[in-house]
Amino acid sequence: xxxxxxxxxxxxxxxxxxxxxxxxxxxxxxxxxxxxxxxxxxxxxxxxxxxxxxxxxxxxxxxxxxxxxxxxxxxxxxxxxxxxxxxxxxxxxxxxxxxxxxxxxxxxxxxxxxxxxxxxxxxxxxxxxxxxxxxxxxxxxxxxxxxxxxxxxxxxxxxxxxxxxxxxxxxxxxxxxxxxxxxxxxxxxxxxxxxxxxxxxxxxxxxxxxxxxxxxxxxxxxxxxxxxxxxxxxxxxxxxxxxxxxxxxxxxxxxxxxxxxxxxxxxxxxxxxxxxxxxxxxxxxxxxxxxxxxxxxxxxxxxxxxxxxxxx
Amino acid sequence: xxxxxxxxxxxxxxxxxxxxxxxxxxxxxxxxxxxxxxxxxxxxxxxxxxxxxxxxxxxxxxxxxxxxxxxxxxxxxxxxxxxxxxxxxxxxxxxxxxxxxxxxxxxxxxxxxxxxxxxxxxxxxxxxxxxxxxxxxxxxxxxxxxxxxxxxxxxxxxxxxxxxxxxxxxxxxxxxxxxxxxxx
Numbered sequence: 138x139x140x141x142x143x144x145x146x147x148x149x150x151x152x153x154x155x156x157x158x159x160x161x162x163x164x165x166x167x168x169x170x171x172x173x174x175x176x177x178x179x180x181x182x183x184x185x186x187x188x189x190x191x192x193x194x195x196x197x198x199x200x201x202x203x204x205x206x207x208x209x210x211x212x213x214x215x216x217x218x219x220x221x222x223x224x225x226x227x228x229x230x231x232x233x234x235x236x237x238x239x240x241x242x243x244x245x246x247x248x249x250x251x252x253x254x255x256x257x258x259x260x261x262x263x264x265x266x267x268x269x270x271x272x273x274x275x276x277x278x279x280x281x282x283x284x285x286x287x288x289x290x291x292x293x294x295x296x297x298x299x300x301x302x303x304x305x306x307x308x309x310x311x312x313x314x315x316x317x318x319x320x321x322x323x324x325x326x327x328x329x330x331x332x333x334x335x336x337x338x339x340x341x342x343x344x345x346x347x348x349x350x351x352x353x354x355x356x357x358x359x360x361x362x363x364x365x366x367x368x369x370x371x372x373x374x375x376x377x378x379x380x381x382x383x384x385x386x387x388x389x390x391x392x393x394x395x396x397x398x399x400x401x402x403x404x405x406x407x408x409x410x411x412x413x414x415x416x417x418x419x420x421x422x423x424x425x426x427x428x429x430x431x432x433x434x435x436x437x438x439x440x441x442x443x444x445x446x447x448x449x
Numbered sequence: 450x451x452x453x454x455x456x457x458x459x460x461x462x463x464x465x466x467x468x469x470x471x472x473x474x475x476x477x478x479x480x481x482x483x484x485x486x487x488x489x490x491x492x493x494x495x496x497x498x499x500x501x502x503x504x505x506x507x508x509x510x511x512x513x514x515x516x517x518x519x520x521x522x523x524x525x526x527x528x529x530x531x532x533x534x535x536x537x538x539x540x541x542x543x544x545x546x547x548x549x550x551x552x553x554x555x556x557x558x559x560x561x562x563x564x565x566x567x568x569x570x571x572x573x574x575x576x577x578x579x580x581x582x583x584x585x586x587x588x589x590x591x592x593x594x595x596x597x598x599x600x601x602x603x604x605x606x607x608x609x610x611x612x613x614x615x616x617x618x619x620x621x622x623x624x625x626x627x628x629x630x631x632x633x
Contacts, residue, residue, distance in 0.1 A: 309481040309482070310482075415502060415503055416530050
């Protein structure tokens with residue numbers, strides 16, 4: 138009840154407060170945010186909220202236009218510049234901002250647009266990869282799977298495509314194809330990225346997974362962590378990290394990096410929890426996810442992968 | 450799961466209202482990739498699954514009646530832990546991938562070992578012949594034959610063909626399970 142009442146008050150008084158601030162500061166709300174909020178997540182969050190709540194027809198059209206482009210994955214290195222310029226121009230004209238008097242505004246605002254709609258586009262791309270099932274008839278998929286083996290087990294060749302050896306890197310049976318399930322190719326790409334970009338970190342984690350007491354299934358846990366990373370991405374929790382860590386348009390690389398962080402941290406969390414066996418996975422994973430969510434609730438959070446391990 | 454089948458499930462639970470506050474423990478077992486988690490998720494209208502490391506549990510509640518479904522991972526390495534979950538099981542649900550003919554013998558072996566377990570003695574057995582939508586799937590009757598279900602004399606059993614991913618047939622199996630409990 139109180140919430141409803143409060144929402145109503147906000148709805149009526151927001152324009153009034155905005156009008157008052159506009160006349161006292163000589164700046165529109167977007168300008169106040171771009172100058173007042175620290176860069177990264179705090180600024181992008183505030184811009185996102187303002188744009189979403191705007192009742193101005195031009196701004197609403199702009200938001201719908203950007204949503205549509207992102208949903209069709211239309212922001213590329215080729216088109217990005219023009220899209221950002223259009224967005225900036227629309228706001229400058231609509232809000233009657235003089236670009237020569239406010240040279241920094243355009244740049245700062247453009248950066249926020251890049252982060253907000255880059256994230257939206259990233260969600261779409263991850264969903265497409267997730268929906269793509271692993272197929273033995275697709276040579277690209279097969280090559281990626283073999284690549285994963287070679288990256289993780291460089292000194293042990295595979296005897297056959299279907300072999301018990303897959304269990305050494307934590308697949309369930311003799312053929313990993315069925316293990317990707319609900320995560321599709323996204324699960325495989327995450328694993329390959331981790332093994333390729335952070336080889337010593339990945340082998341370090343793999344060796345932990347073979348621990349006689351605290352061992353677990355490396356690949357299966359990896360696929361479950363893809364599911365967790367995707368959940369955090371979809372419900373928007375991962376925005377804090379992605380906004381704070383992206384210097385340019387967030388791409389699939391940003392998701393892979395987020396995944397690598399989660400995998401490495403989960404491994405440490407698991408070992409520290411001293412589980413009695415792998416049946417404790419769901420409860421420990423839940424605790425881990427909560428700790429990540431708490432960290433992401435802080436707008437200044439940015440996850441840095443502990444690279445020290447990779448230099449050893 | 451379609452709204453229709455959700456209502457179906459609720460109806461079953463309502464029928465059991467004569468048993469207030471009764472909790473049922475259903476144990477879902479079977480080889481990896483049989484579809485245990487998909488069956489579990491279809492009860493909660495969720496659809497995305499990942500291979501189960503450890504176990505999942507879901508409770509479906511309705512008017513003081515609680516159905517606790519335990520879904521234990523089926524990977525070979527996890528199977529030794531199955532026995533930790535046998536205690537107080539009301540119905541054993543065994544899931545078979547009807548299209549995985551190569552492993553029919555392996556799944557039969559696991560099942561016959563389960564049926565010899567002291568803690569599962571007399572517990573009714575429901576077998577889901579899952580993935581009936583796949584072209585090379587064999588019928589429920591063939592699965593029953595392959596598993597030797599007709600030789601089971603010490604408990605009630607039932608085989609139910611289903612397509613867990615579409616929620617088809619899952620309800621019918623549970624209906625049998627609940628009816629069986631009621632009779633006890």
